[in-house]
Amino acid sequence: MASxxxxxxxxSLSTTQRAGILDALFEPCTALHTLSLDPLRTEKFPSYNDLIASVGAQLTELSESPSISDTRWxxxxxxxxxxxxxKKVDSAQSQAEQAQxxxxxxxxxxxxxxxxxxxxRTFPGLKYVVFVNGRSRPVIMHNMQQRIDRGNIRLxxxxxxxxxxxxxxDRAIKLHQA
Structure with missing residues (x-):
């Protein structure tokens, strides 16, 4: 998605177009589509930040649920x-973000x-997710090690x-300027 x-x-966009927005802002993910496509059709968001906050609230709700299936989702x-x-990263946004x-x-x-x-191994099923935002590889690796050592899956x-x-x-800003 160029912009x-x-x-x-x-x-008013098609399901495919709304999925493309989610893929561009987050990452391509069928589970996220299932969770968030409908609200993108039924709700009006004043801004992309509001849309992102809504998805974040959905994800937080899953994290706070006692249901194992919600946790797996x-x-x-x-x-x-x-x-x-x-080395092989599918989304153009992730490629650019990880280039450094x-x-x-x-x-x-x-x-x-x-x-x-x-x-x-410490957090089965997860991948380390961090907003790189110009930080160097050593700084990121130190943060990753701290999170591993903490060992708290909920956090x-x-x-x-x-x-x-x-x-x-950050992607919304960049894609809006495109």
Missing amino acids: LPSISDVP LDKILGAHPRLGE LNTGGNEEAEKLQKLNEEYE ERAEGIQAMCDIAA
Whole structure:
């Protein structure tokens, strides 16, 4: 998606077009489509930030639910983000956001790969999600290690939701300017 349509047009768009908005702001994810496509058709949002906040509220509701199926659904959505430093990344937005993390030496790249693996062992079904926002690979890796050491899945899901919304808000600005 080269640019976002006017927020006022969102409810009248086709299902495919609304899914494209979710894919551009978040990541391509069937579970997110199932959760959020209908509100994009039935609600009017004053801004893309309001749309993102609505999706964030849906994700938070899943995280606070006692239902195991809700937790699994949320984990599918959080797990749709690519690994940090991954060479093959499907979404153009993630490719651009991660470009700075794919520079530097092989030693750092290997350490990042090992951290991703450790993170995914610590939090099965999740991928580390963070709003990179210009931070260096060492700073990001330090944050990842702290989150692994903390070992709190509930806090991890909450941080993942917040990061997804921060990333989406940044993408909305960039895609609106496109």
